[in-house]
Amino acid sequence: MTNWAARRERKTEVKGRAQEPSHIFNRCRVVGCSKPARAGTEDGLDTRFCRSHADHYARHGSPYRPSYGAREVAPYRVAAMVWLEANQSDTYVRNAVDRVATLLQSSGPHVEAFRLRGLSPQDRAKAAWARLRKAAVDPRGVVAAWLAIEMIIRDDLQAERKTEFKRVQAAKLVHKMASGTHKRWGEGSNVKELHVYPRSRGRVLRHVGEALEEACALLIDRHRANLPTALQS
Numbered sequence: 001m002t003n004w005a006a007r008r009e010r011k012t013e014v015k016g017r018a019q020e021p022s023h024i025f026n027r028c029r030v031v032g033c034s035k036p037a038r039a040g041t042e043d044g045l046d047t048r049f050c051r052s053h054a055d056h057y058a059r060h061g062s063p064y065r066p067s068y069g070a071r072e073v074a075p076y077r078v079a080a081m082v083w084l085e086a087n088q089s090d091t092y093v094r095n096a097v098d099r100v101a102t103l104l105q106s107s108g109p110h111v112e113a114f115r116l117r118g119l120s121p122q123d124r125a126k127a128a129w130a131r132l133r134k135a136a137v138d139p140r141g142v143v144a145a146w147l148a149i150e151m152i153i154r155d156d157l158q159a160e161r162k163t164e165f166k167r168v169q170a171a172k173l174v175h176k177m178a179s180g181t182h183k184r185w186g187e188g189s190n191v192k193e194l195h196v197y198p199r200s201r202g203r204v205l206r207h208v209g210e211a212l213e214e215a216c217a218l219l220i221d222r223h224r225a226n227l228p229t230a231l232q233s
């Protein structure tokens, strides 16, 4: 079937569905996916997509676009960090770095990764900032993560440009800057280890990304056109 014919068929199909009662009008919104949309909302995200596209959306901030890989983003983070250092006395740079420092400082006590279960997404987002503080993460590195995402999207002609995608992508980078909770007990062959990494997905990423976006908003407004090109480290 040609693209055009497929599109026309889909159009007719959508029209047909619109006339059906709403409980039947319930297919995944991703073009080309014919699976039924999810019925449940146990994670509070949405019911627009089938299970696998909803899951992808939760993890990556887009129902079908993959996340940028660490290696792809690295040259942008390096360039952003160099740029931040070169412009550290700039009012807008200082503002963003100070705001991130405030997010780290005002995030409350550190929560062990295995105690996060049952907390609200807001509280888990706070815990994520507290974890970064405990790991003594440089606030400039956190700002650089946001800039890197702005820059890689700027350079990617096929990029997903929705704010939510940016937030999730930046939050994923930031999330990896702090490690999980690690415990070790016992001796010799009886040694037991526990490694718990908070899961980086869902609404927590959106909360972390939104706070970071706000912290960097004035800087981006002012300097969007001055952001550097990627640098190989």
Ligand SMILES: [Zn+2]
Pocket (backbone or CB within 6 Å): 028, 029, 030, 033, 034, 035, 049, 050, 051, 052, 053
């Ligand atoms: Zn789907």
